[in-house]
Amino acid sequence: MPDLLEQLNPEQLAAVTLPRTSALILAGAGSGKTRVLTTRIAWLISTGQASPMGILAVTFTNKAAREMQVRLSAMLTVNTRGMWIGTFHGLCNRFLRAHFRDAGLPQVFQILDTQDQLGLIKRMYKALKVDDERYPARALQYFIAGAKEQGLRPNQVEAFDEHSRRQVELYAAYEDVCQREGAVDFAELLLRSYEVLARNQGLREHYRNRFKYILIDEFQDTNVLQYKWLQLLAGKETSVFAVGDDDQSIYAFRGADVGNMQRFQQDFGPIELIKLEQNYRSHGNILDAANALIKHNLTRLGKNLWTREHQGEPLRVYAAPTDVDEAAFIVDTVKELVESGVNPTQIALLYRSNAQSRVLEHALFNAAMPYRVYGGMRFFERAEVKHALAYLRLLANPDDDGALLRIINFPPRGIGARTLEGLQAQAQAGGASLWHVARANAPAGKAGSSVATFARLIETLRAATTGLPLPEAVEHVIAASGLQAHYGAERDGQERVDNLRELVAAADSFAREAQSGAPSIDETGAPPDALTAFLAHAALEAGDTQAAVGRDALQLMTVHSAKGLEFHTVFVTGLEEGLFPHDNSLNELDGPEEERRLMYVALTRARRRLYLTFAQSRSLHGQFRYNVVSRFLDEIPPALLHWLSAAPANLSAEPPPAWDPDAPAKERSGRTPPSDTGFRIGQNVVHAKFGTGVIVNAEGRGADARVQVNFRNEGLKWLALEFARLEAA
DNA sequence: GTATGGAGCATGTTA
């Protein structure tokens, strides 16, 4: 332990060893925030000031919680099992499972993810005949989440006009449905926990006495409800240790309120304020650029990063005539970097919006460079996994109408819309769940209707899985429900079958972890039963996004998802007015400043080398746009910049590079268009996957050339010549 | 139930 302290700088040491007061740690990018957080916990425990039981540590993401957990178990020899370390939602889930009666919930309540929630709203719309045009389901979803994140129930939401009054009504109706089905959405986990604590003094006292130390990561991202929850949980004696960076607050759009940092100083005062400004990540020039940029924001708590490292290289700037040229430049540069020994996983291409990844991906694909795009479908969100989970959910909780509707006719078993309407009418009339009605329609032993068959299937599944270990139960359900066979028979179903198998594996490792007593960060480890715990786990930890394309892949992601990461080399791309800063943000309150913080996050991801690129024109949504360089480039001192191309007129005295906006892109970029494709209509060809066929049609030229091939076994297909490796037969 | 086509739409995203 002492040597852990020795490695800290004076500010870090001060923060780690603060006496038992509340404190706000302003931790700049790369200043060792996680280290301070974990070392403080380790210090508190190893010096005997706190027991593991007395510690509550909250993060936003599972990843952060996991990292904290891992680092802690490396630092401590004592059992960390009693500690409450997890995400806000994970901890609230744990709390509600323990106090489900006080919370007015069934023990097996199900957690709705965003998809499930939207589905529930749409179902409710049908039942109530709500005009989806006037009240889009999406909009209501935001409305509800927004209200809950403010800590507001329907009767507390102020509605001044007809439209919002109706939304409040729908919010109330939504709550009824959730309650009836035993469903809890993400925001509800927090709100419900908050209310239980607020209303139950005994419970509140209990937890206040228990958690003497509360630590919060990424405090700038907390919303109103999370802050109120914290206030309830922290008694007079509690030491609240909040770590955050107002300059990295980039989630106001989803309810985060940086104001919590100022508020904290008043509400929890008097507090200690410590700034961690020494950066261990980047070279000097990178930090200088970031500091200069962020100074343009007026509402800051104030902080200036510095480093003991060298100044390093200047930031390299490249102005491309078009987005295609920008991508080409990046590909060429990355190639050189990799040849010079930089690991591709240490190179990141960042962009403001996901749509920008396409051009980059296209160029990388053509250059046969492995890359990985972050974001997109996560494992537990895939349709086939959702279906399997729905069977399990119905087994765990028969009132879960959402789960039933998802699977009653999947795989198809002849239960159509009409039958369903009948069931729903009956259910509504009797105030019963769909399962209740379905089973009543199908007296045991009586063959006949398709609903009866379904009801018997579920009964059989329930009987067969009762008492089985979790992974075996999951496996049985996947097989006996017909899901496996259904996907197995599908032409492109192999991946889905694999995912179902993967689900069994996930259940297996979940069960093992729970059994081994390894601390589970999502706090579902102490369950009413293994199945319910696993279902909660699936909702709370949606899993990884798509895997890498090849190994040693280049990293592509939005600036938002780059937060918290670092790379040897970073390309910040698309630095154009309208894109970054984004048009839509400019009218928002605090919008431009949030965009600047986003740029600040982007810059501070780089350790050694930073490229800033932009295109003077790009096609977006099928339209060509001519853009002006981002204001953010103007805000970086010119002395830190090294132009790899001529700087545009609005940034320097040099003339912009000569180019003709009307000329085709290929000519402008100086690259020769690919020569003749070498294929003719009527020619016989071979494709690696589709076999032999004949070219029947063609269109486009150069990189866009496509041919239509009539394959012997696969039929007609359009293929892009650039991608499909077609060979003459 | 699936295949097709047209309309509408297009910041960011964790749990």
Add this chain to the structure above:
DNA sequence: TGCTCCATAC
């Protein structure tokens, strides 16, 4: 431009 959603057709 390219996708997602829904309605319509078979």
